[in-house]
Amino acid sequence: MPVPIETLAPRPLLRDEVFARLRDAIVDGTLAPGEQLRDGDVATWLGVSRTPVREALLELGRAGLVRALPGRSTVVSPLEERSLRDAQAVVAAMHRLVVQQAVPLMTPADIDRMRNANDRFADAQAAGDADAALAADEDFHAVALDVSGNAAARAVIAQYEPVLHRAERLRFASVEGRDSVARHARLIDLCASGDAEAAASVAEQTWQTLTVEAPGSEDPEPRPEETP
Structure with missing residues (x-):
């Protein structure tokens, strides 16, 4: 068949949308350092499945915004x-x-x-x-x-x-x-x-010139479990 001339407009991946929501919530302080991010809770909060949440958390980890603690849930990274x-x-x-x-x-x-x-x-x-x-x-x-x-x-x-x-x-x-x-x-x-x-x-x-002295560089204790 001939190649169609019209193309579909690119649609943001659900993973990218979840990443953006979580990133913004971390940056604006809605999700504070030490906040626990369980994929099931986040999926419920955003109304998506767990798969894009897990993918987004991996990207956030590479960006240094979250960290996975051995044997525990992923948490928002402290300002170090x-x-x-x-x-x-x-x-x-x-x-x-x-x-x-x-x-x-x-x-x-x-x-x-x-x-x-x-x-x-x-x-x-x-x-x-x-x-x-x-x-x-x-x-x-x-x-x-x-x-x-x-x-x-x-x-x-x-x-x-x-x-x-x-x-x-x-x-x-x-x-x-x-x-x-x-x-x-x-x-x-x-x-x-x-x-x-x-x-x-x-x-x-x-x-x-941006001041990057982090207030309390030590790892905070994770907050009690709660849905974001």
Whole structure:
């Protein structure tokens, strides 16, 4: 038979949807460090079978967001300084790379996207809205990532950035978070002027300045059993 011209729109895998729900719940603190994640409970919570939950938990484990304890259930990982610093180094290097690649390709519309995101970031900071600040910060950095088209860097960032987002929520609620508005503005100016090397350096510094001192790096005791 002839090959059909029309193609079906790609549909997110159920595993990916479960991964995203659990990742977001861990990042925003709904699922706290030490929280037990039994696949049956999570499956009931999300209204899915156990298979995509197990697959998602494996991915979360590779991302450092959960850990399987021998003879016990999977738990949300604690915020550990070593893990945060490792992720920070990788993510900072990837953002430097994508900015360096993106700057020569940026259009005025891309610069406007960055300015708009930074304005929303500043407003969220002023309002003390950590969730909105984190979302605006993601939108800001997504511009260079989109323009660069670097799929490998996108995959690495997607794996390790959620670990930093947990720490970022604490930063965006602090005075230090407000300094990010000025760093963003500096990065925008350098991108607009076409200075790829200087822009890449500022992008890397922006991630390197993230405070990654984990509050209590010791493993917390798992919470009593409960459905998320």
